[in-house]
Amino acid sequence: MQLGDARSGKLAANIAAFGRALRRAGVPVDSSRIALAGQAASLIGVARKADLAAALEATLVCREQDRAVFAELFEAFFRDPDVAAKLLAQMLPRTPGSAEPSRRPRVREALSPPRPATGAGQPRKDQDVDLDAAMTASEQDRLRHADFNALGAAEYRLVERLAREISLAIPEVRTRRTLAGGRGRRPHWARTLREAGRSGGELLRLLQRRRRSAPLPLLVLVDVSGSMERYARLLLAFLHSATRGLRREVFAFGTHLSDLGPAFRLADTDHMLAAAGAAIDDYGGGTRLGESLAALRQRHRRRLVGGRTLVLLISDGLDTGEPEALARELDWLRLHSRRLLWLNPLLRFDGYQPLARGAAVLHRKAHGMLAVHNLARLEDLAAAIAGVMRT
Secondary structure: OOOOOOOOOOHHHHHHHHHHHHHHOOOOOOHHHHHHHHHHHHHHOOOOHHHHHHHHHHHHOOOHHHHHHHHHHHHHHOOOOOHHHHOOOOOOOOOOOOOOOOOOHHHHHHHOOOOOOOOOOOOOOHHHOOOOOOOOHHHHHHHHOOOHHHOOHHHHHHHHHHHOOOOOOOOEEEEEEEEEEOOOOEEOHHHHHHHHHHOOOOOOOOOEEEEEEEEOOEEEEEEOOHHHHHHHHHHHHHHHHHOOOOOEEEEEEOOOEEEOHHHHOOOOHHHHHHHHHHHOOOOOOOOOHHHHHHHHHHHOHHHOOOOOOEEEEEOOOOOOOOHHHHHHHHHHHHHOOOEEEEEOHHHHOOOOOOOOHHHHHHHHHOOEEEOOOOHHHHHOHHHHHHHHHHO
């Protein structure tokens, strides 16, 4: 059978539509991967569904966190034998009388029918915003500079998915461990002699010891109080994707401290957000940063690695505790970390001054204050952190 021949089948069109559905679900898929998936399907055939799924996953998925989304979307997309005739715009038809299975939000949005466009003169509705490759450059620029707190529901979901694609380069420092290299101050005799043994005992080069470089370990403290409610979820999703593979300790604080380490060990960001929501029982309440830092010092002080930890404290500084207690705990945190950076969404306001009691203490004790209120600021965060580290 010739793949894509209208006389014998439309598998190529189905695979192209499936690739576009994956892209709507937030999986990075381009035209070259879709073409490669078509070639793989022609070689594997469609006799066994499991073999076809494995071939498409190997060609369309490049990140571990997207495998679960692929498996769920593949099962839903190819469950109907007439799907090629019915899916004209990445829409999976509902079977009459059957219950819709429970799916993760990214898969549910990718399979949902496209919403009708608004006509001229009609007000733009919040539900009209969707993740689409045809999104205009001006719309992308608007969302990059839009404050997270001013987004509508659909825009918020879109920006949350875009935030997961932003990288965060953490500054590196030299560690005590060494490795063999061409430059260094001392010979690396063990590696040199091993290489000489491979060449019949002849010493061809003298390897030198040089110190390894590694990213700074991270301690992330996220404010989940009522004033930070719109920022907390989005910043947690951003940090989960941007700091993947780094040594990190993550805590949420409101009226008390909550350990998010088990949630951040999950590979999928949607699963992480669900686990974090279950672990945080004071979400949307008040802020008592001083008491939360005291709990960190008493129960988790070993999470800070030998004065090398980079602390990212995400809060608006509207603390309800005593400023003297907060100042004492921040002094201890500064003493046991390399840098204490205050990521403050209120910096979106021109002429912002930390006049609240907690904000004034944070302003005095932190090594730097950075803005994190839109996508553009998140994209510039790595450069801003590097600038503070150099001072």
